[in-house]
Amino acid sequence: MKQHFTRGLLHGIPIALGYLSVSFGFGILAVRAGLAVWQATLISAACVTSAGQVAGVGLLAAGGGLAELALVQLTINLRYALMSLSLSQKTAESFSLPKRLLASFGITDEIFAVCAAEPVPLTFSYMAGVILVSVAGWLAGTALGAAAGEILPERISAALGIVLYGMFIAIVIPAARRxxxxxxxxxxxxxxxxxxxxxxxxxxxxxxxxxxxxxxxxxxxxxxxxxxxxxxx
Amino acid sequence: MNFYLALFVMAGVTYLIRMLPFAFFRKKIESRFIRSFLDYVPYAVLAAMTVPAVFSSAGGTIPSAFGAAAALVLAWFDLPLIVVATAAALAAYLAGFFF
Known part of the structure; x- marks a missing residue:
């Protein structure tokens, strides 16, 4: 179990590093949309989903309704259902229901990718390791980005508003080429x-x-x- | 919209989407259409969220367009996410001095 957890922690490190920059972009956007640093960080802690959070913050700023917010999250995050479904087929015997309820909180695109690539059945310890490190990076990046958005001069913080969209472009274009x-x-x-x-x-x-x-x-x-x-x- | 209520809805919906299939579903999706559909959803979502929002994301329209163009070119050449994103911000920042 211990080895699984350590292996998970190690696999989480590159994800956490990537998350630092993505969530930095989210933090900037959130502050520019009028949220406080703690609010941006709380959203990151509760949701752990980049596109969903961006859309959510946009709706908050624009004053949309709760039903719209729920529908938007459903559509944007629907892909997780497929990933969860896929992972549910390769869990170890020891992966009990309470553990599933906990681990499912952290199924993101990247965490799905490393879990799907595991050559052995998935254990809770492994997933917990990956998720802990990754979410730590996600939160740190959000807080840093939000704080930077508050401190940096307007010209720089405005330019940084494009960071997250740059990442979206970097995800879509290579796949669209192929x-x-x-x-x-x-x-x-x-x-x-x-x-x-x-x-x-x-x-x-x-x-x-x-x-x-x-x-x-x-x-x-x-x-x-x-x-x-x-x-x- | 109340912040805590919105937070609860966002987090709740997102959690349920992940939790229900992981905890309770055991069957494979057989429909080729649904599998393809779900496969394309992330890209469609990101594209719709990016256009036209990216063109007002970095202050003015023209600096934002420069940033978007930089991102497109670098993404085309498969550069890492962080490079593409940073270059977009840098291009928008520099263009901001001229336009």
Whole structure:
């Protein structure tokens, strides 16, 4: 058990380093949207999801409703359901229900990736190790970014507002280059969202993201069905 | 919107999405459409969240556009996330002096 935990901690280190910078970007955005450092950090601690948190903070700032907030989280974070489903198939016998309830809190894209790559059945100790280190990085980055957003001169903090979007671009573009389905999904989502924003101005930001995502992903799934072996979301 | 209520909703929905399949589901998804759909969702979400928000993310539209262009080019050449993101901010920062 001890070895599993240590192995998990080690596997969490690169994730934590990556998270530091992503959550730094989130911290900056949150403060610019009017939240305090502790609020940004609390959101990171409770959610552990980059895109969902960004959308949530945006809705908070724009004054959206709770139902919209819930729907936005559901759509943006729906991919976790697939990852959780996939991981649930490779858990060790010792992975009891209470442990599942705890560990599922930390299933993110990156944690899913290392867990899916484990050659042995997943233990709670291993997942706990990965999650502890990764979430520590996530929280530290958020607090640092939020604090920086409050301290840095306006010109610099404004420029840093683009950091998180830069990361989104860095995630989408390489995948879109390699897979036509991803390219189509990304381009059509961007185009549909743009159209909705300009043509249907009564539609709020959260709902237009949902509509664009559902339409683009469905169209891409019909036109470019995946082979169905890997769930590398 | 009350902050704590919003926090509770965000965290609750996100947790349930992760917890229910991990704790209670045991079957594989067979539908090819649903698997493909779920596979494309993250990219579609990120693209929709980025466009058009990125163009007002770094102050003015023009500096933001410079930042976005820098990110696109570097991402195309597969540079690491942190490099792409930093370069976007740097490009926007520098462009901010001119536009």
């Amino acid at each position: 897979r036509r389905g991803v390219l189509f999904a990304a381009l059509s989502a961007a185009a549909i969202h743009l159209l909705l924003r300009f043509l249907v101005s009564s539609l709020s930001g959260g709902f237009s993201v949902i509509l664009a995502t559902l339409a683009a992903s469905s169209a891409s799934a019909l036109l470019f069905p995946t082979e169905g072996k890997k769930e590398d979301a």
